[in-house]
Amino acid sequence: MIPEIGQFALILGLLLSLVMAVVPMVGAARSDIAMMRSGHSLAYGVLVLTIIAYACLTIAFVQSDFSVAYVAQNSNSVLPVQYKVAAVWGGHEGSMLLWVLMMCGWTAAVARFSRALPPALIARVLSVLGMILVGLFLFMLFTSNPFDRILPFSPTEGSDLNPLLQDPGMIFHPPLLYMGYVGFSVAFAFSIAALIGGHLDSSWARWTRPWTIVAWAFLSLGIALGSWWAYYELGWGGWWFWDPVENASFMPWLAGTALIHSLAVTEKRGLFKSWTILLAIFTFALSLLGTFLVRSGVLVSVHAFATDPARGSFILGFLVLVVGGSLLLYALRAPAVHNRVLFSWLSREAFLLWNNVVLVIVLAVVLLGTLYPLIADALNLGRVSVGPPYFNFFFVPLMGVLCVLLGLGISANWKKTPKDRLLKLWLKPQVLALVVALAFPFLFDGQFDWKAALAVYVASWVLFASLADWYTKTGNARTFGGRFGKVRASYYGMLLAHIGLAITAAGVTLNTIYSVERDVRMLPGDVQAIGHYEFRFDGVERVRGPNYMAVEGRVLVSHGGSEIGVLKPQKRNYFSGGNTMTEAAIDTDLFRDVFIALGDNMGKGAWSVRLQYKPFVVWIWLGALFMGIGGGVAVADKRYRRARAKAPVQAAPVLQSA
């Protein structure tokens, strides 16, 4: 009964979102205020219905109702209850439902927090979001219904949630990602509404900015969490594989990063309008494209989602309709670009333009690398796969350039900055970064390594240039403590995110350069050493978990004679069957990870063991955490709340100067 209620709620949700897609839009065209206002209550209605559907599916999981096909495929009666709840989004159908739930949440949030915007604009925004929702509901109901039953012969036991996904990191990774993807739909809807309404002024950019930044922050955290999960769960210590599915989440992030920066220019200076609109469309299109690539089966990936050509055709049709339609609208309605340059090359606009250029090149490189196997196959050039060497060859230098530009641009003023002043501002952080970069390899490793020096230079240049800019901007405070109140929350958000980038960049490069990895055969009592770290293997024991049996190794780790602790890597056999899972044991501190994975039983008490020393690896995700927090701090800025309060007065497109 409960699954049928959920199914019914989905159908009602489809109907309501159909109304939401049409009525407010018509209202906006006819200036009918009642029709425009209906968007708000419709948005809440769809949200309530989706919550009901989602709750029904969760109940089916908690009660282990294996007559529901999706539950039978992704759960099991001995699965711990927190994983039963998380298993709701452990497969294709349920993760689509979670996606729709979040989409409804964002739509309702737009309805709730945008009351002060011009009614016609918000009516159009809600209608556009309604159209996207119609597509998603149709997709679920026709190709991936989570409530499908297996009747009359329903299984007595489920096949269990994929053991890889039975992990706290995996519980939060998809929701964060979807929050990001879905959040970009708001920026997209604002762009489309602006194109339809023809009001492309800077207030449009100001309304869009906080939504985009929040979405970006979620996506940053989601990607980082996924990478961290891959690192400790997949068992071989890699954290990024340039897998199509990873790229699918990374491309919207790159486009979103470019969008945030170009929105800043559009808001402050009223420039790059068409470009910003285009980026907003691209960012959302890439989120949809990610869904297509992951769930249609056109690319081979380690993330085996249930793929099905019928689903692929549907998503492709949806993609063509949404993206093709909006690009057509863009071509017809976007303001034609005027070529007069309104800023000097030593201005903040110019540096942000470079930021966008570099990010778009990186995006193109990743997109090409991801799609190349498909292109080659479609053109009969044979089957190829594009590996990490291609991506790293382009990605690393381009990101280096981006970081250098970041440090240069951060202290530039809008419109024009005197050259002497810029050179003076750049001097101190530049010198400091050079000193740190040259000293670091000696201090860390005892010998010079130009790659490490370059990496440290780039990261510390971003860091010092950011801090120096803060110091300059708060220069008129009387005390040091007084400096902290001199700049706004949005500035601190930016600072945190940029420092986060520096931390991640340092983590990625230094970890790649200095990691040591060793696969060894160890008998109980054997000792292996990596640098100052010693590993003593003390044999294995059998242990039992809630739904698995495991062989657990005991490895005593010590550093320079003092014991760090006993690490216990496991190999798990889940009762539900399937492959053996490797559960690595990791000792983390701020500057290094010690990573041990248990390999195969080599007989007579000997085991193959993988020992890894990974310096700075945690910085990769720490930096992303900074970016996420930075995004949160930036939208907490009073300015956005004030903008909302003042919005009705500012609604006229005349106010360009704000």
Place this chain on the structure above:
Amino acid sequence: MGRLKLFLPLFIFGMLALLFWRGLSLDPRDMPSALLNKPVPSFTLPTLADPDKPVGNEALPGEPYLLNVWATWCPTCKAEHAYLNSLAEQGVKIVGINYKDETVKAQRWLQELDDPYVFSVIDAEGRLGIDLGVFGAPETYLVDRSGVIRCKHIGDVNDRVWTQKLAPVYEALVAGTLEALNNAASNPAVQHCR
């Protein structure tokens, strides 16, 4: 001119969409099987029904049949199993290869879920799997009455796969004429047998 430039993104997207549309009809996992139109490799393996007595190629049916690779550790095999049962009821002969599995578990599985197989050989080490070029379970081969592999499918056999891919070839093989087989192969509705 300025206006025309704005159509550029739409144009690029159109090209990409065409590419994806083409991509949907290609299967990246679709590796041509080396054994297509070759005989089933020779084997001597015990069966689940009687693990003490090995059987060889001579035990294979003398009429067109399906050769199905399965295992109890493979959830998709479980999903596929009910459909295999219904095919067996319709009179389709299915031979099982119990691939890298535990015999006791596999015997229990057949008792609980019904046994659609004429017999299932125990390929515990996966040697026959290697000879056949198995990627993973489930996989299904369609073999003609002279023991030559005519079609291969990776993944579960369900209603769609059966009606669009396997059934036309199967029926042609049952009809037994070269003409019928050619008709099935040239029918655009029939997916490729690789």
